[in-house]
Amino acid sequence: MNIAAVRSDFPILSREVSGKPLVYLDNGATTQKPCAVIDKISRFFEYENSNIHRGVHYLSMDATDQYDRARLRLAEMIHAPDTNEVIFVRGTTEAINLVANSYGERLQEGDEILLTLMEHHANIVPWQMLAERKGLVIRVAGITETGELDLDDFTAKLSEKTKIAAFTQVSNALGTINPVKELTRLAKEKGAMVLVDGAQAVPHLQVDVQDIGCDFYAFSSHKMFGPDGVGVLWGKQEWLNSMPPYQGGGDMIEQVSFAGTTYRGIPERFEAGTPNISGAIGLGAAVDYLNQIGHAEIERYEKELLDYATAAMSEIEGLNIHGRAENKVGVISFTLDGIHPHDIGTILDTEGVAIRAGHHCAQPLMDHLKISGTARASFAFYNTQEEADTLVAAIRKVQKMFA
Amino acid sequence: MDDLSDLYQDIILSHNKHPHNEGDLDPHTGVAEGFNPLCGDRLKVYLRQAEQGKGNVEAVTFTGEGCAISKASASIMTSAVKGLSADEIEAKVEEVVALLTAQDEPEIDLMTMGDLAALAGVRKFPARIKCATLAWHALLAALKDESAVSTEADG
Numbered sequence: 001m002n003i004a005a006v007r008s009d010f011p012i013l014s015r016e017v018s019g020k021p022l023v024y025l026d027n028g029a030t031t032q033k034p035c036a037v038i039d040k041i042s043r044f045f046e047y048e049n050s051n052i053h054r055g056v057h058y059l060s061m062d063a064t065d066q067y068d069r070a071r072l073r074l075a076e077m078i079h080a081p082d083t084n085e086v087i088f089v090r091g092t093t094e095a096i097n098l099v100a101n102s103y104g105e106r107l108q109e110g111d112e113i114l115l116t117l118m119e120h121h122a123n124i125v126p127w128q129m130l131a132e133r134k135g136l137v138i139r140v141a142g143i144t145e146t147g148e149l150d151l152d153d154f155t156a157k158l159s160e161k162t163k164i165a166a167f168t169q170v171s172n173a174l175g176t177i178n179p180v181k182e183l184t185r186l187a188k189e190k191g192a193m194v195l196v197d198g199a200q201a202v203p204h205l206q207v208d209v210q211d212i213g214c215d216f217y218a219f220s221s222h223k224m225f226g227p228d229g230v231g232v233l234w235g236k237q238e239w240l241n242s243m244p245p246y247q248g249g250g251d252m253i254e255q256v257s258f259a260g261t262t263y264r265g266i267p268e269r270f271e272a273g274t275p276n277i278s279g280a281i282g283l284g285a286a287v288d289y290l291n292q293i294g295h296a297e298i299e300r301y302e303k304e305l306l307d308y309a310t311a312a313m314s315e316i317e318g319l320n321i322h323g324r325a326e327n328k329v330g331v332i333s334f335t336l337d338g339i340h341p342h343d344i345g346t347i348l349d350t351e352g353v354a355i356r357a358g359h360h361c362a363q364p365l366m367d368h369l370k371i372s373g374t375a376r377a378s379f380a381f382y383n384t385q386e387e388a389d390t391l392v393a394a395i396r397k398v399q400k401m402f403a
Numbered sequence: 404m405d406d407l408s409d410l411y412q413d414i415i416l417s418h419n420k421h422p423h424n425e426g427d428l429d430p431h432t433g434v435a436e437g438f439n440p441l442c443g444d445r446l447k448v449y450l451r452q453a454e455q456g457k458g459n460v461e462a463v464t465f466t467g468e469g470c471a472i473s474k475a476s477a478s479i480m481t482s483a484v485k486g487l488s489a490d491e492i493e494a495k496v497e498e499v500v501a502l503l504t505a506q507d508e509p510e511i512d513l514m515t516m517g518d519l520a521a522l523a524g525v526r527k528f529p530a531r532i533k534c535a536t537l538a539w540h541a542l543l544a545a546l547k548d549e550s551a552v553s554t555e556a557d558g
Contacts, residue, residue: 340470342442343411346528350407359443372443372468401411402419402471 001297006382009034009289013382020352023387028172028331028378029356030222031203033286037226040285044278052277053251053268067277070284071267077287078198078217079208080234087233087240087270088280092199093122095218095233096166098270099195100126102243103216104164109135111163114192116141116149116178117368118171121361123197127166137161143368147174147323155186162192169201173360173376174323175306175331177205184213193239199223203380204302204329206295209234221279225380226286230279233270240266247272298381305379306330309388316395322374330379333360336395339402341375347401348375351394409524410531411471418475418518423482428464432456433548436467437541439533440555444469446477448541452489455548459488465538472531477538479518489546496539503532 007013010032015022024032044066050059052067075083089095107113113127117140131138139162141154149167158165165187169180184194198219201207209217216235222228245252245263249272254262263269290298309332313319318337336344345357358373359366366373377391428434428449433456436447446467452458463481480499484492502509503525511520525535533554544552 340474342444342470342531342534343472346410346531347407350405358441363443366443372445402416 001293001301001381003301003382003384006293007384009036010382011035011038017352017354018350023351023353023383023390025377025379025383025387025391026354026356027203027380027383028200028223028360028376030228031225031380032382033225033227033282034289036289037282037285041227041278041282044281049278051274063277066281066284067275070280070287073284073287074232075234077202077207077290078232078234079210081210082237084266085234085237085240087235087267088275089218089231089233089270090229090276091220091222091231092197092218093126093220095216095231096123096195096197097126098233098246099216099218099235100130102246102270103193103239104130104134105244107134107136107163110137110161112137112139112159112161114139114141114154114157114162114165114167114187116154116167117143118147118149118174118176118178118362118365119166119168120172120197120199121363122199123166123168123195124364127164136163140364141167143176143365146325147171147176148325149176149178149183151179151182154183158187158190158192160190162187162190164195165192166195166197168197168199169207170198170204170329170331171323171362171365172200172331173333173362173365173374174325175328175333175378176323176325177201177327177329179327180212180214188213200329200331205299215239221283221286224283224286225289226283227279230276230283232283237266240270245269245272249273251275293381301381302330302379305383305385305388306332308385309377309379309391312388312392313395316392316399318399319395322369322371330383331376332378333374333376335371335374336399336402339398341373343402344375344395344398347398348391348394351390351397353391353394355391406524406527410528412521412524414479414518414521415471415475415524418478419471422465422474422478424462424464424478426464426466428462433545435541435544435547435549436551437537437544438551438553439473439537440553441533442470444473444534444537446473446538446541448477448538448545450542450545456489456546459486460484460492460546461486463542465541469537470531470534472525472534473537476522476535479522480538480542483517483519484542492542492546496543499539500536502526503535 050063052064139157142150194214195216203224220231252272322333341357431449465477
């Protein structure tokens with residue numbers, strides 16, 4: 001991978017913040033966009049914009065064609081057996097809400113949902129809302145000292161009552177990569193439906209939903225170098241076909257009359273209203289871009305970068321890294337003795353270093369770690385070892401100010 | 404001074420390290436927890452009047468988890484409002500909020516404002532203004548013994 005060439009694909013990386021070169025290490029929150037994506041969206045609005053699935057005119061047919069091709073790209077990316085199993089949604093949050101509301105209808109009072117302690121609020125709250133509505137029980141699998149999922153606890157909390165197991169592939173707050181294939185197998189043994197939150201996995205890892213064996217897989221475009229406001233729910237068609245629509249409206253119907261309405265098949269039945277057309281097309285361009293670089297190359301480069309940054313940060317006295325799993329993506333969550341994460345974030349910002357400070361929408365995890373939050377540096381394949389050095393120097397400046 | 408050293412003035416850093424009036428207050432006539440859901444910070448403010456809602460404030464303390472700005476602001480507050488009536492406290496909170504959100508460089512009378520003046524540096528860091536106001540909103544709620552207040556309530 002030619003890092004200089006890669007960086008020049010992302011125009012924002014050459015700007016300055018606070019008079020210093022931007023060091024963007026908040027990729028866990030959202031990633032930057034390459035020209036390939038920006039230009040694709042610009043071109044769409046400048047030259048190709050139209051609604052899909054309705055016009056008989058050229059532009060509408062072209063837009064429909066591009067939207068469908070984006071769906072195909074996404075299906076290929078995650079190795080979906082059928083393109084129609086890819087539903088475009090607003091993002092991971094909507095994807096999980098869709099499953100909780102639609103698939104969740106079949107659950108009965110007393111049924112159990114198994115989550116883990118390292119879930120993002122997006123993979124907690126929709127299930128809590130469902131549980132409250134239907135009188136379900138939510139169980140939570142714990143984690144180990146190093147921030148890995150406690151497999152024994154996960155297994156112990158599974159039973160015939162477990163109807164849904166929902167867990168993240170990669171922890172946004174700790175960087176831990178969960179053994180999703182193994183977790184899926186365990187949950188399936190008990191007959192549970194499995195949803196995997198892939199939001200933090202898709203920018204870093206090669207994903208194969210058939211290999212994982214899960215029933216649903218959810219992710220967001222904006223965390224994988226595409227535009228915001230769009231994402232994907234992949235689901236096995238046997239489920240999707242048997243689920244009631246999540247929202248009603250145009251595009252998802254076959255025939256509407258006041259006597260009754262019939263719905264279309266998948267994917268349209270779950271895409272009511274005009275979708276985020278430019279977003280989906282932009283996301284398709286992001287997939288093309290990632291394929292050009294190559295997932296294997298991205299994984300190799302990021303592992304090296306993570307090891308380098310972890311080693312450099314471990315040398316700082318008074319710095320604690322939260323999450324030391326053996327399998328991690330480029331996320332380093334840390335605290336400094338006696339210094340609040342927000343103060344770290346503000347001071348780093350004046351050095352041009354953008355990180356996230358706070359609870360990372362994972363308050364149950366923070367409560368477990370007995371901290372109010374962490375500072376989190378999250379890397380992407382366009383970050384460099386020099387940027388890790390800048391981060392380390394900026395952290396030392398924070399410590400000096402608070403000495 | 405640059406903006407950053409305006410924010411983290413020695414007074415702020417010193418209050419952060421050695422906060423004044425940190426701890427529970429027993430007995431108290433009012434208590435409220437200020438919560439900032441954006442960062443998860445919580446500060447509890449205790450106060451004592453002759454009886455709930457009556458008389459000048461005899462003592463104010465705080466407990467909780469927070470950044471240097473919210474902690475220093477709480478510490479400075481506990482000293483600044485001691486002995487004031489409820490009306491005077493409301494006026495003081497307004498004054499502090501105005502200082503923190505001023506568009507232009509505020510005029511500060513160091514004689515009357517004391518350590519409060521050190522909070523003026525926050526206004527150049529919009530992302531941190533709620534850290535500084537957290538304790539003050541909790542104080543107003545504690546006066547009414549309202550138990551909890553959020554920085555994200557009614558905008």
